[in-house]
Amino acid sequence: MLYSEKVIDHFQHPRNQGVLDKPSAVGQVGNPVCGDIMKIYLQINNGIIEDIKFETLGCAAAIAVSSALTELVKGKTLDEAYKITKDKIVNDLGGLPPAKIHCSMLGVDALHAAIDNYRQKTKGAVK
Ligand code: FES
Numbered sequence: 001m002l003y004s005e006k007v008i009d010h011f012q013h014p015r016n017q018g019v020l021d022k023p024s025a026v027g028q029v030g031n032p033v034c035g036d037i038m039k040i041y042l043q044i045n046n047g048i049i050e051d052i053k054f055e056t057l058g059c060a061a062a063i064a065v066s067s068a069l070t071e072l073v074k075g076k077t078l079d080e081a082y083k084i085t086k087d088k089i090v091n092d093l094g095g096l097p098p099a100k101i102h103c104s105m106l107g108v109d110a111l112h113a114a115i116d117n118y119r120q121k122t123k124g125a126v127k
Contacts, residue, residue: 003096004094004096005094008064010064017053018054019053020043020052023043024044027111027115028113029110031106036106037058038107049073049076049078049081050074054110059103061103065089066110068093085108
């Protein structure tokens, strides 16, 4: 089989899919090769990611990665979340076919973009 059961489960029942009304930060990245786009919304309080949602226009692996990522990230500090690697997500999903590894990179990049966006916005602000 091409995809692990966990990938198929996340693809068919995505966790935390959608948008946040008043996000603390948003990050969006696209892969120019396959054209897939991923957007991550973060709700941050006291340096903790309290809520996260995603919108992904992309392949099954990209949707599964987004969904698994939101579960890994929720409740973590910004620093902890930033350290989550694509390998961690791929392992969590029980592996991805080699041609789909770039889809997991999209997840990490979108999360980093959202955290960078937050840090940019709050730079110099009293937290
Ligand atoms: Fe590009 Fe999956 S094929 S993100």
